[in-house]
Amino acid sequence: MTTPQTDKDANEWREERDTLGPVKVPTWALWGAQTQRAVDNFGIAASPMPAEFVRALGLVKWAAAGANAELGLMHSGMAIAIQHAALEVADNRHDAHFPVDVLQTGSGTSSNMNANEVIARLASQHADAAVHPNDHVNMSQSSNDVIPTSISVSAAEAISQRLLPALRACIECIEQRSEAFAEIVKTGRTHLMDAMPVTVGQEFSGWAAQLSASEARCASLLQRLSAIAQGGTAVGTGINAHPKFGEKVAVLLSEKTGIDFHAAENPFAAMAGQEASAEAAAVLKVIGVTLMKIANDLRWLNSGPLNGLAEVQLPALQPGSSIMPGKVNPVIPEAVAMAAARLIGNETAITIAAQSGNFQLNVMLPLIGATLLDSIGVASRALNSLNTQCIAELTVNQERLAASSARNPVLVTALNPVIGYELGAKIAKQAYASGRPVRDVALELTDLDAEELDRLLDPLALTRGGIQH
Numbered sequence: 001m002t003t004p005q006t007d008k009d010a011n012e013w014r015e016e017r018d019t020l021g022p023v024k025v026p027t028w029a030l031w032g033a034q035t036q037r038a039v040d041n042f043g044i045a046a047s048p049m050p051a052e053f054v055r056a057l058g059l060v061k062w063a064a065a066g067a068n069a070e071l072g073l074m075h076s077g078m079a080i081a082i083q084h085a086a087l088e089v090a091d092n093r094h095d096a097h098f099p100v101d102v103l104q105t106g107s108g109t110s111s112n113m114n115a116n117e118v119i120a121r122l123a124s125q126h127a128d129a130a131v132h133p134n135d136h137v138n139m140s141q142s143s144n145d146v147i148p149t150s151i152s153v154s155a156a157e158a159i160s161q162r163l164l165p166a167l168r169a170c171i172e173c174i175e176q177r178s179e180a181f182a183e184i185v186k187t188g189r190t191h192l193m194d195a196m197p198v199t200v201g202q203e204f205s206g207w208a209a210q211l212s213a214s215e216a217r218c219a220s221l222l223q224r225l226s227a228i229a230q231g232g233t234a235v236g237t238g239i240n241a242h243p244k245f246g247e248k249v250a251v252l253l254s255e256k257t258g259i260d261f262h263a264a265e266n267p268f269a270a271m272a273g274q275e276a277s278a279e280a281a282a283v284l285k286v287i288g289v290t291l292m293k294i295a296n297d298l299r300w301l302n303s304g305p306l307n308g309l310a311e312v313q314l315p316a317l318q319p320g321s322s323i324m325p326g327k328v329n330p331v332i333p334e335a336v337a338m339a340a341a342r343l344i345g346n347e348t349a350i351t352i353a354a355q356s357g358n359f360q361l362n363v364m365l366p367l368i369g370a371t372l373l374d375s376i377g378v379a380s381r382a383l384n385s386l387n388t389q390c391i392a393e394l395t396v397n398q399e400r401l402a403a404s405s406a407r408n409p410v411l412v413t414a415l416n417p418v419i420g421y422e423l424g425a426k427i428a429k430q431a432y433a434s435g436r437p438v439r440d441v442a443l444e445l446t447d448l449d450a451e452e453l454d455r456l457l458d459p460l461a462l463t464r465g466g467i468q469h
Contacts, residue, residue: 013026018248020037031099031118033115033117035113035114035117035118038104039099042104042110044099047101049098049366050101052134055121056153056157058086058087058089060153060230061082061137063256064228064230065078067242070248071130071242073140081126082120085122086119086137094118097366098111100114102370103367104366106278106363106364108146109141109143112138117119119133120133136396141230141233141242142232144235144360144361145232147366148228150369151365152228152229152276153228154369155277156259157259158224158376159225159376163376164215166379166381170211170383171215173205173387177391178202179220184398185460186199187410188203196410196414196462197405207290218283221279221283226259226262228253228261228263228264228270229264229267231243231246231263232303233266234267235360244399246263257366268401271361272360274354277350281346281354281372282377284346287343288340288347291339292337296384302333302394308376312394313395314332314394315332315390315394316328317331317391318331332389332390347375350375353367353371406459407431412438413429419448427442
């Protein structure tokens with residue numbers, strides 16, 4: 001990343017001009033007048049656009065210069081200079097020179113001009129002539145198609161490179177633990193109350209299946225995110241752009257990223273609508289819902305160690321109390337549950353923003369882009385944490401599980417086909433009231449012998465379903 005300033009030039013300024021007049025810009029800054037106006041105007045979020053979004057801007061500018069050169073609209077020397085500078089931006093070498101706040105003009109024009117100005121200044125160092133931010137770097141483009149395209153590119157890259165690998169790693173870890181615990185029987189629970197037995201492996205398999213469904217949703221989602229708005233320019237008509245420009249940009253972006261981008265079939269929809277982003281936010285919310293479920297299951301299962309369920313023991317990562325010595329808390333599930341809450345909240349923000357397409361343009365694009373990337377990052381890190389710091393290292397308290405399973409009065413359900421519901425209920429009540437195993441009470445109240453009861457009430461056999469008789 002470029003160092004933004006030194007002590008020598010920290011308080012030095014140069015004068016830049018735009019159509020509104022002169023502006024003072026720090027001498028160390030690569031940006032120009034329009035970016036500086038945005039810096040002066042916007043500070044509500046107190047946070048610049050994410051690095052992934054800046055990278056996407058660089059990639060779009062790189063592809064645009066290449067497309068303009070291929071179409072004969074730009075001299076190859078100029079295009080090469082712009083592409084060289086744009087790739088430096090895409091490599092996040094100049095992030096310090098992208099200071100524009102997330103909560104800016106709704107089209108993201110300030111971020112687009114930030115990229116144009118930085119790339120123009122860098123490219124001018126390599127070109128035979130001065131590179132202009134609008135005439136050259138922004139050729140055949142508008143903020144109105146660059147920013148939606150950058151949202152698509154940044155989100156698709158983040159999902160492909162971060163979220164999908166994190167999902168796959170977490171799923172594989174859970175599946176491995178599920179296999180390892182395949183024959184460890186425990187009491188199932190519905191309504192938080194004792195129910196028929198399951199294996200720990202079966203319980204874990206449910207988590208893996210839930211996450212696998214989200215993995216499939218993400219893979220499907222990429223098909224919609226890969227349709228880019230580029231080529232629509234100002235209002236979707238493609239004014240000032242070659243008719244083949246959008247598709248050529250998509251081809252170049254595909255070559256550079258390995259993701260199959262294509263020009264949107266209808267640029268009016270791609271610029272005014274943000275349904276793909278809303279869908280992505282919804283998929284991320286579903287991941288949050290699943291993470292909340294898994295995290296809360298783990299908190300319950302780990303509860304205790306003496307007066308809770310204490311069925312599993314999570315890794316002891318840090319002291320749990322500033323006043324109670326020896327207390328250890330389920331910190332990773334708690335952090336993951338908070339991450340889940342953030343994903344659910346972010347989806348609401350993106351849903352509201354995605355509705356804000358007024359005629360030919362959505363006017364909450366920066367919020368959509370930044371929030372979507374935040375959700376992808378939070379989800380990816382939460383999955384990695386849950387995987388490596390919790391599920392991979394937890395242990396199962398087999399003795400406690402076996403003892404509680406043997407005393408579970410609901411086991412009598414397995415006798416229903418043989419003795420009927422009414423007698424089964426009587427046995428369950430007596431077993432619960434006396435604290436005795438169902439088997440012992442059933443031996444007294446039915447004509448079934450011990451061998452038959454052992455067969456019918458075998459906890460592991462009961463986890464395989466079917467009718468016991």
